[in-house]
Amino acid sequence: MHKLSVTELTKAFGTNPVLDYAAIECKTGEIVSIFGRNGTGKSTLLKILFGTLKADRIRLSINDKPFVVEEVIPQQKIAYLPQVSFLPKSIKVRDVVPLYYTSEIKQDNILYDPVIAKIANTKVGSLSMGQLRYFELLLIGNLSHPFLMLDEPFSMIEPLYRDKIREFLFDLKFTKGIILTDHYYDDVFSVADRNLLLKNGRLIAINNKEDLTDHGYLSGNTFL
């Protein structure tokens, strides 16, 4: 069981404060979602936790011990799926997997997945958005990092692959703590154990779609 805890997370771009003493916690076996309108700082928050963006102030602890954010990547504590595709486009799917996994069992886990088996000989640059996102998720989800952060895993993905991603996340959460952000609230509500809304730099607990409406994330007409 692993526990990631962040408090006092503060970040401003110039005079524009994006995160204002935000706090978040995530444990193994839990999927925590973060909603927020565009530009509210969801991706900023994830990048700060991953260590690729510097916070003005942050207190991070892993398993109740203080942890330096700059050590997240070197010590491989968090795997991160960014919004953009990060795989080299000229390499075939079957050649990407051995770059991440030396163990044949781990390679087979990915390459014998029914979806991946069909695209194994395809170059990454030729994959559809859904295939690419699913492959990226499988690739980083199988790593041994105790935590996983996903930036918009469902966005712009065809329904078939959204279902596949949901199934994978359900299985994965027993071994990892997962933090994800997305605007596809139906998909998010179906997988997340706890939901948060990032508003005015703070994270607010959300229980249902009505709460999202009350906080101005959804319009009142959304359910019509």
Place this chain on the structure above:
Amino acid sequence: MRLFLNYYKTVTLINCCFCLCVATIMLNVIWFPILFCTLGIAVSMFVYNFFFKDQYYFYYNMGYTKKKLALITFGINLIPGIVLLLLVLILS
């Protein structure tokens, strides 16, 4: 290490092109080994960052920071750089 070599191949190709261009412009082959293990690394990383910025996440997820990638590249380039430099000096 296979993952690093994937990065190294791209960066070294850019580095070699840069060193070759400078050596040609300066009409002196000695610039190639000198730049190959010094400024060429910085230039190739800058070019990589410009064209393939998002691909750094490929390496971050496996524990490679930009600093670590640069240091290993520098370490690897140092040996052929010095050997080439000595060769050029001896031959000239």
